[in-house]
Amino acid sequence: MNDEIHTLSGAYALNALPLRELGEFEGHLSRCEACTIEVRGLQETAARLGVAVAEAPPRALKSRVMAQIAEVRQEPPPIDEEPPVAVVPLRRRPGRWALALAAVSAAAAVSVGVVAVNEIRSRDASIEETQSLLAAPDAVVRRVAMTGGGSATVVASESRGKVMFTSDLPALDPSRTYQLWTIGGERIRSAGLVDGGGVRTATVDLPPGTDHLGVTVEPAGGSEQPTTEPVMLAKVV
Amino acid sequence: MGFVNDVVPISVTGRSPELDELLVLVARGDETAFERLYDRLIASVFGLIRRVVRDRAQAEEVAQEVMVEVWRTAARFDPARGGAMAWVMTVAHRRAVDRVRSAQASSDREDRVARMGGEVAYDHVAETVTTRLEGERVRRCLDGLTELQRQAVTMAYYGGYSYPEVAGLLKVPLGTVKTRMRDGLVRLRDCMGVER
Numbered sequence: 001m002n003d004e005i006h007t008l009s010g011a012y013a014l015n016a017l018p019l020r021e022l023g024e025f026e027g028h029l030s031r032c033e034a035c036t037i038e039v040r041g042l043q044e045t046a047a048r049l050g051v052a053v054a055e056a057p058p059r060a061l062k063s064r065v066m067a068q069i070a071e072v073r074q075e076p077p078p079i080d081e082e083p084p085v086a087v088v089p090l091r092r093r094p095g096r097w098a099l100a101l102a103a104v105s106a107a108a109a110v111s112v113g114v115v116a117v118n119e120i121r122s123r124d125a126s127i128e129e130t131q132s133l134l135a136a137p138d139a140v141v142r143r144v145a146m147t148g149g150g151s152a153t154v155v156a157s158e159s160r161g162k163v164m165f166t167s168d169l170p171a172l173d174p175s176r177t178y179q180l181w182t183i184g185g186e187r188i189r190s191a192g193l194v195d196g197g198g199v200r201t202a203t204v205d206l207p208p209g210t211d212h213l214g215v216t217v218e219p220a221g222g223s224e225q226p227t228t229e230p231v232m233l234a235k236v237v
Numbered sequence: 238m239g240f241v242n243d244v245v246p247i248s249v250t251g252r253s254p255e256l257d258e259l260l261v262l263v264a265r266g267d268e269t270a271f272e273r274l275y276d277r278l279i280a281s282v283f284g285l286i287r288r289v290v291r292d293r294a295q296a297e298e299v300a301q302e303v304m305v306e307v308w309r310t311a312a313r314f315d316p317a318r319g320g321a322m323a324w325v326m327t328v329a330h331r332r333a334v335d336r337v338r339s340a341q342a343s344s345d346r347e348d349r350v351a352r353m354g355g356e357v358a359y360d361h362v363a364e365t366v367t368t369r370l371e372g373e374r375v376r377r378c379l380d381g382l383t384e385l386q387r388q389a390v391t392m393a394y395y396g397g398y399s400y401p402e403v404a405g406l407l408k409v410p411l412g413t414v415k416t417r418m419r420d421g422l423v424r425l426r427d428c429m430g431v432e433r
Binding site: 008015018041042043045052053066068070075 | 282331416421
């Protein structure tokens with residue numbers, strides 16, 4: 001357990017983390033059972049501080065709320081998806097995926113550092129680009145396990161010629177970097193470098209004939225070809 | 238103006254299975270359950286928001302947003318992962334903090350800092366708290382914290398400040414504030430007898 005990040009549980013329960021650290025800590029929470037249990041207890045505690053200052057609102061508030069909920073559709077229950085999952089054509093899963101991923105992308109766009117390598121661009125996806133990708137009739141969405149814990153979501157569309165990768169990536173030693181690869185048969189092409197230490201989203205070109213997207217850890221600056229075992233490999237067709 | 242006066246107080250000491258059940262029913266679209274949940278929680282929700290946002294009209298707006306969000310997203314509530322009261326209060330606190338942080342032009346922030354000092358929140362809280370039986374316990378537990386723990390926790394929770402802001406206001410290192418928030422909350426948790 002990383003003691004430094006673990007100390008943030010109090011600030012998290014008090015909703016006092018700046019955006020950047022919020023993403024990191026939530027990523028950490030998803031992998032740290034002990035932290036999750038502690039946070040729960042601290043949130044229950046913080047809630048009691050709120051109950052202690054209870055104050056009656058105007059009665060009219062209730063009629064406004066009741067009138068409004070009559071016109072607000074509820075979210076369906078979340079579907080528990082354990083990695084890996086089968087390819088899911090987007091049209092079968094409307095709304096939730098698109099919204100969640102667009103939100104992830106928008107949040108990531110604030111602080112993501114994605115570096116171009118070679119001539120292939122790897123950069124933050126704009127919301128429009130993400131929506132366009134998700135709306136593609138042939139979009140495939142996969143959630144796959146990452147070696148060492150956590151998961152990644154990959155959205156690919158052959159017709160749009162793009163693939164989006166998003167994951168909460170653990171920080172790496174500065175001498176190393178994550179590198180994305182598009183793989184088609186024997187052909188492996190670098191798709192760019194991504195740093196770690198939080199939620200990262202990158203949309204890259206999907207060359208014709210690509211069947212997999214891979215991620216490896218490489219020396220800083222990237223490699224011509226992968227030099228280590230992939231930490232993630234996702235089918236994109 | 239009419240005010241709600243039939244609000245059932247919620248025990249500070251324990252989790253309410255009844256509230257959990259209500260929220261589960263709400264997730265299935267049960268408007269009657271939502272109304273009962275509203276009656277049980279609205280005073281806590283509104284009081285907290287008002288403490289953070291301060292402006293009464295804005296607090297009403299935020300409270301309305303929060304209760305509609307509770308309705309809309311109730312399916313995300315999982316009783317295995319915590320109680321309904323904490324779930325709703327977490328939503329309320331986030332919304333309240335979002336409101337003050339987004340409204341914070343720098344001059345506005347200066348005003349809030351000047352108004353709040355660094356201890357006003359607690360004093361103000363203490364007044365309100367004494368009027369309620371449940372609050373007595375919270376106050377006693379707050380009194381059991383060190384000065385720095387108490388300030389760090391109350392400035393974040395009631396003031397809506399991020400921990401770097403609290404560190405700046407109290408002129409203590411970031412790491413110290415993080416640690417005091419955590420050990421302060423841990424001490425409160427143990428004092429209040431929150432289930433783990």
